[in-house]
Each structure stands twice: as structure tokens, then as C-alpha cells.
Amino acid sequence: MKKPLIIVESPTKARTIKKFLPARYIVKASVGHVRDLPKSTLGVDVEHGFAPKYVPVPGKEKTLAELRGAARVASHVYIATDPDREGEAIAWHVAETIKQKGAPAPERVLFHEITSDAVHAAIANAGVIDEKKVHAQQARRVLDRLVGYKASPLLWKTVRKGLSAGRVQTVALRLIVEREREIRAFKPVEYWSIEALLEKEGQKFIARLHQVNGKKAELSNERDTMDIVNAVKSRDAFQVTDLRRRERRKNPQAPFTTSTLQQEGAKKLSFGSKKTMRVAQGLYEGVELGAEGAVGLITYMRTDSTRISELAAQQARDYLTSLFGAQFLAKGAQLYGKSGQANTQDAHEAVRPTDPTRRPEHVKKFLTPEQYKLYELIWKRFMASQMAPAVFDTTTVDFLIDGHEGRQALEGKVGKASNLEPRAYLFRSTGSIVKFEGFLTLYREAHEEGEGRALEDEQALPEVALNERIPVKEIVPKQHFTEPPGRFSEASLVKELERLGIGRPSTYASIISVLADRHYVLLEQRRFTPTPLGETVAKIMVMQFPDIFNVEFTSGMEGELDKVEAGTTSWQDVLGEFWGPFELALDSANVEELIGHAHDLSMLATERCPTDGGALIAKGGIFGPYLSCENRPACTYTRPLGRDRKPAVMTDQICHECGKFMVIRQGRSGEFLGCSGFPKCRGTRALPTGIKCPKDGGDIIQLRSKRGGRAFFGCANHPNCDFIAWNKPILEECPDCHFMGAEMKSTKARGDFRKCMKCGNEWEVAAPELEPAVAVG
Secondary structure, three states: OOEEEEEEOOHHHHHHHHHHOOOOOEEEEOOOOOEEOOOOOOOEEHHHOOEEOOEEOOOOHHHHHHHHHHHHOEEEEEEOOOOOHHHHHHHHHHHHHHOOOOOOOOEEOOOOOOOHHHHHHHHHOOEOOOHHHHHHHHHHHHHHHHHHHHHHHHHHHHOOOOOOOOOOHHHHHHHHHHHHHHHHHOOOOEEEEEEEEEEEOOEEEEEEEEEEOOEEOOEOOHHHHHHHHHHHOOOOEEEOOEEEEEEEEEOOOOOEOHHHHHHHHHHHHOOOHHHHHHHHHHHHHOEEOHHHOEEOOEOOOOOOOOOOOHHHHHHHHHHHHHHHOHHHEOOOOOOOOOOOOOOOOOOOOOEOEOOOOOOHHHHHHHOOHHHHHHHHHHHHHHHHOOEOOEEEEEEEEEEEEEHHHHHHHHHHHHOOOOOOOOOEEEEEEEEEEEEEOHHHHOOOOOOOOOOOOOHHHOOOOOOOOOOOEEEEEEEEEEEEEOOOOOOOOHHHHHHHHHHHOOOOHHHHHHHHHHHHHOOOEEEEOOEEEEOHHHHHHHHHHHHHOOOOOOHHHHHHHHHHHHHHHHOOOOHHHHHHHHHHHHHHHHHOOOHHHHHHHHOOOHHHHOOEOOOOOOEEEEEEEOOEEEEEEOOOOOOOOEEEOOOOOOOOEEEEEEOOOOOOEEEEEEEOOEEEEEEOOOOOOOOEEOOEEEEEOOOOOOEEEEEEOOOOOOEEEEEOOOOOOOOEEOOOEEEEEOOOOOOEEEEEEEEOOOEEEEEEOOOOOEEEOOOOOOOOOEEOO
16 A cells, blocks of 8 residues: 655654654655755856756765655655755755656645644645745855855965855855954044942932033043043032933844844854754754654744744733733734845744743753753743833933032132133933833843843932932043954854845854854854954955955845745846856956965065076966966976965973874964874874863863864863863962963953953953042032
């Protein structure tokens, strides 16, 4: 008897689906892609409509044979790969591979969540493969192949053999490099502020100088600042001259899209984008929940939409009523909608729990720590989206100070010749208190440095009345300097990519991981810094292909792919419009000129060929750039360019492999210790920092995570010793426990400070002395 066959990508997904279906169903996994463009050749026939030449993915021969065999004897074939462009393309490739005489025509089913109801409904409503969606994905794949295979050889010839350029990754790299240039070019500007510390009935609060003579207070130097301090410091109290109270409401955030999930995962959980998507994939495909079996805990995690179904919203509202009461519910079901971003696709709901009543703590024992953290984040965000706004009482208190009185006192000291004029100084204090917590009872959004202060984080003010005099404890002048723009974190880079329309949210994780894997960027203290190699790659690619590797083109291309999916343009037309200008840019490349921009060639002015004394010139070849004698081919002298290494420096460190001394060597990620017996002994380890581990006394060294290459500091005895520090260590003594070793930490609010690596004590970094606070009274 023939049986129905369901084909999915993942074995985990297959096991979960199998549980919901009658025993007659056969469920098999393709284990990802089954066909792709060949690795060794371009695989695209540019002359004949950009026709791709697909080949089986190496190692999939057995899987393909099993799928063909199962399809041959099946009563129905359902292809249930992921419900997005890439999943549609996999479905098409599977269908093309298993196509054979006598086998049933494949039908397409879409699972937006993996639950019993969703699986049965999808099979009952099986359709056909969306060829327009397949064409959109095929256009992206061919486009990326053309750029990668045609532009990368230019990097080999001008920078170094083995480098690669990606259509979207290079634009993301350009953003990181240009931000770094902004930081280097930034010149700090001095400015000052004045705070008055006031106190009523034991409650202290701050009022800041807001205006001078009705205009915004702008203080650029210490002299002007101290003039104002001296004019107001004689006051023992500030009189309330204006008082405004109002009620403000703060609405909950919409449920997660792929992008906002990655951003919040980075900010709240310190998860990289790749980790967030990997954990989310597991939650979507199914987790074993004891007697209940495998269950998909969240909806499909690759989505641009914040839309929520009426059923899911009502389920959440019913459960929230039982948890918090009806007063904590929004007035009606909040269904949300599209994200509002350009190039948004609205095929799926937002990322949400499949069952709102399945609380994180109820399933915690079945989840890994990473799964629990992410599921809790998704559950709370979704449930909060159906809750009532938070209500705040906000208060603004103004103190208008007549500077005439203070300046008269000052003139008594400096004499009648003073040019000081009376002024009016407005000090303002703002604060808020939570009147009704609403959704904040369950969820609070995370904020990075520089993102501003949330309404719920403002200071609380005491009850004051108009014309009331509030005692002043001290007047504090503060010196500041403008700061450069911050380096991108994973969260802020994802946000910027989405804002600019670069790539798709589903591709952000791979974009970021590729840049780190290629050593184009480093992730240090959770911020991206371009490596010298990354800066050179971006420089050469942007210089030669300014119309390709820019934000406008990359964002516009996403719009063109959307048109392919909508059926308003053909994928060949999109590629044809791209190929002409790109081919011209390729053909016009001046390799020797680009080498000059990628390398320091100043030595050519004085250095001569050691064979015949001829001048040396830079050339590009398939094995990388090199120097050649001008008399070539008569003179055959050549020398690789850009591979110069610092001479190895002997140290007193002993190789843990063979016992010989170790030397400092140079690698693509920086300096490291290598055995002096290389190549017979390949022992290596990181350079010690000079600080000892507070746990076992081993050397603290710099290490890199296996995923994403993130830098951190740990014990040389790792993994036997589990001590790690995410911030750079410095040899400073802790004032509490006297341990010699501290992490260098910094925030915009606090500035630079230290944290002891042993006891965790924190202390401020000594700074140049400024004008002391002025006590009043």
C-alpha cells in the first residue's frame, strides 16, 4: 500500500512533525540544500540568460537516492521546507531532483508553526511551489555568485591570495570601516554643564542649567561656567517659578521580527545574531517536552512582520487576565501590522510562542539554558504586546534665578570696573513616577549606551508647590567633551542594516559571521573594529566598484528582488541591468594602481632589482601581488608583495609541547607565541598579558571564541580553568583585596573605571582635577 511522503529540511523538524501524523505517513529530511552552484567554477551561463548550472551538493548522494526511492512508491509527496524564499528554492530543487516517471507530482505545504493543528491544516491546504519566489531566490544566488567569483580575483591580484568579496557583506564592512574613519577624524570639543543638587525632606534631586536669558545654555569654557556658578552660589534655596504636571503613556513594543529579535538578543542576553538564530531554529523545529513529546515552541523565526493572528492575540489576552487581571489588558486585541521598513515581507506572523499558556518556567527543565533565555524573551515580549500601556506622572519644575543679586556681590569683590551684566538663569528639573505599570510588570526593553534614557528610568521628584523655596546643597560645574560616534555593536549594526535596507533580516547573522570569519573585523568588548585587512578590502572594492558596493544600490537591489517575487519583472532582466555596468568596472580595473592603494610602495623609489639593478614595479597575479624587475622577461626576478613578516623574537616562555623556547610570531589575527622548533613542533599559544589568573595563578591570555571569533581573556590553563573576562585586563592593584589585575571598563554615563578580576570591586580611574563643587548655604 502506498503511503504519503513529507519532505522537510531538518531531522529535528521531521521527528516533531511525525509525532502529529498517523503512522502511515513517511517523513524524511533533505538535511538542507540538495543542489547548488558548483564550487570550482562560475556555474552561470552569462551569455544565455544567466542560466545557472546546478549540481548535487557533495555528500548528498545517499540522501537524494533515499528521497527518490521514497517518492517513487508514495501516494502523495508533500514538500514542507521553510516558508520563505530560501525554503521555496529548496523545495523546488527537491522537486526537480525526485521528479520521475510514475511518481506523484509534489505538493507544497507551509508550516508557520509546528503544532498539531498547524501541520494538519497545512496538509489539508497543500498547494504548488511558488515559482516567482523561487526566481527571486535564484536571482539573489546568481547575483551573489557573479559578484563573488568576478570581484574576488581582483583582491587576489591587489591585496592577497585567498580573499573574497561579497555583494552585501562588503557593504556592511564599508559601514564599519567608515564609522572607524569618523572616529579617527573626530576632534573633541569642550563644553560645560551646571547642576544644582537640591533636597526636600531628605529626598535629593538634580536641577540642570537649561537657559540663560531665555536661550539654550551653551557653555564652552570654564571661565563662563564659573561666572554663572559665582552668580548663583550665594543662594541657599531656589524658588519654584513654574510647575507643570502631566500624565504620559508608554505603549508596549510590538512582537519580535527577525531583526528586533536579534537586536534584543544581543542587548539583553549578549547573544550574537548567529547564536540567536540557531537557538530560535531549535525552538521552532521542536523540543521534547517529556510526556508531551516534541513540540515547536515558537512560530517561524524569519519574518519582517509584526502581525499577529486574532486567535493568538485572544489566547494571550485570556491567559493574561488569569495572571494579572483585566485592568492589565490593552483595550482590544493588538494585531499590529507591517514593520514600516522598506522592502518588508509580510508573509508570516511575528515571532511569538505557539501556545501563550506555555510559560517559560513550566518548560524550563526541558530546555537548555540558551533555549530557556530566548524562549522567555520571546514569550514576555509577545505577552506584553497585548497588555495595557504604562502610565507615568511626569513633572517639570523650573527655577528662574535672577543673577543680579549674585553679581552685585561679585562686583563688590572685583570692583566697579567689572563688565558683568545681570542675567536670568533657568534651572530645570524633570522627573517621573510610575502611576500604573501596565506592560512593564512583565517586560522592559533593553537599551545600549547612547540610546537615551527610558521614561521609567527618570529621577523621582518630591512633591513641590509653586513659589516654594527648595534648599540648595551644592552647585556642581562639570566639564565634558563631545564624543565620537560609537562603534557598531551587533545590535546597532543589525538596526542600521535594517534601516538602510541592506540585505534581509534572515541574512544578518550570516553577514556578520562572514566578516568575522574572514578576519575583516574584530568583535572586542561587544563592538566591531575593522582589521587593517578589512579596511584594505573595503578600500579596493569601493574604489573599483563605487556603484555596486554602496548602500543605494544594495538597498535598491532588494526592491528589485521583491518585484521578481511579485511577478512584475523577470529575474533575467534584473541580472541583465546589473551585469553591464559591473562588467565594465571589471574590465577597467588598473591592477597596478590598485596595488599602490593597497600597499606601501615607498621603497620602490630607492630599491633596485638585486639581479640586474633595474627598477622594481608592482604587478598583480593569480597568486597575489608581487614585485617584478622592469627588464622582465630578460630578468626573471620577482618577490611576493604584502607578505613581509616581523622577525621572530625569542622569549623565555617554554613550549608546552616539546620544551623548547618560544618566539613571538605574526599571524593574521596579530602576534602570538610559537615554538622555536617549528615546523617540527607546531606548539602555539597566545601572548601573556603579564597578569596572573585569580583562580589558579596561570597566565591571563587573549583567546577567541569558536563562533564569530569574538575576543576575550582567559586563563592559559583553559579549559581546565574556567576564568574569563570580556574586557581588556590591566596591571592595577585593587584597593580592597590588593590583587594585581583589573578589567578596563567604560560607559558613557560613568566614563572609564576598573573592576577587580578577583573580588569584583569597582573603582574610578584617576582623572585630572577639575574645579571643585561649590558648597552653598
